[in-house]
């Protein structure tokens with residue numbers, strides 16, 4: 001697990017804050033190259049084997065699979081990871097640990113290599129919800145601004161009074177329409193029945209369950225891969241082999257335009273196949289011809305997805321309310337009135353339990369659509385910038401014996417509420 005100089009982890013601001021709170025940093029963990037991947041097969045160090053049962057050689061999930069595996073194997077209590085489209089929640093689900101993707105912007109990204117800045121979030125993986133929560137609050141640079149805090153306190157009080165209203169994005173007998181809308185591929189029954197069980201137990205304890213619909217989330221996966229690739233192509237342009245990154249000189253006897261060749265040779269050698277694919281896709285999406293159809297369209301879809309979340313949540317979107325121009329300011333002083341709606345959303349974290357590594361490795365450099373589909377349930381919260389927590393729940397007897405994670409998603413800034421529900425279900 002060790003790699004590089006032990007001190008260099010302190011270039012990451014979140015790690016530095018944890019260090020100043022007494023955390024001991026024990027090492028750096030493996031991950032997919034530049035955080036691109038869902039199965040951890042795109043690492044020069046080789047794949048992370050899921051420690052749940054080493055013999056079976058299943059994926060620890062990606063991209064922060066090393067962090068999840070380190071926690072699951074008992075090498076540390078908590079680990080830092082990044083989550084751009086699910087890279088904390090998916091490994092957490094596959095490895096049977098807790099994973100929190102905070103609200104976008106809640107934890108500093110200082111020291112983190114950018115993949116897609118408008119989505120990248122630093123977050124925590126932990127053995128349980130309490131340790132995750134503790135380290136999350138210690139790694140925060142800023143707390144929620146004072147003028148917004150009372151609204152959140154109110155919401156917390158409601159939860160204490162057991163009036164929590166989780167909506168669920170799952171196909172049930174009562175909401176068959178959701179099945180076609182939200183799930184493009186069949187979710188395996190082994191992840192659905194533990195979720196149903198969890199929802200029933202919350203219900204017994206006073207939670208009110210409301211099936212909800214977020215119609216635009218069916219476009220989330222496509223929008224995510226356009227936006228994330230576009231941002232990645234721009235971010236990774238700095239690896240030019242001259243000022244930054246691996247330098248591969250052109251072969252001897254090359255023609256005079258050698259500087260262009262240096263760029264081509266350095267980037268061809270320096271990037272792995274998945275990263276090269278994203279750069280090509282992203283560059284295409286940003287070209288003048290494709291910009292309207294791909295990049296702009298994906299941005300519009302992202303706005304609609306965010307509106308979907310805001311419509312179903314009881315807590316108003318604090319960011320939208322505060323970013324209104326003065327002429328549109330809300331009478332309540334910047335915070336929208338509380339509406340009807342749910343406190344949190346719940347859904348399976350992944351469409352299946354950890355896939356065998358052989359399935360992921362077979363796809364390397366070739367057709368990798370299956371890996372992309374693993375993210376279908378996690379990318380909506382990433383595009384909306386809202387907090388999402390994956391908590392391991394007891395697996396069903398009919399399942400394959402591997403961990404199953406349930407996700408709790410809340411409005412921006414409502415980490416405490418999400419973690420409170422997380423504690424209730426673990």
Ligand code: GLN
Pocket residue numbers: 035036037038062063082083084085086087088115228375
């Ligand atoms: N699996 C997704 C991707 O490959 C998400 C990665 C991440 O969250 N870093 O882009």
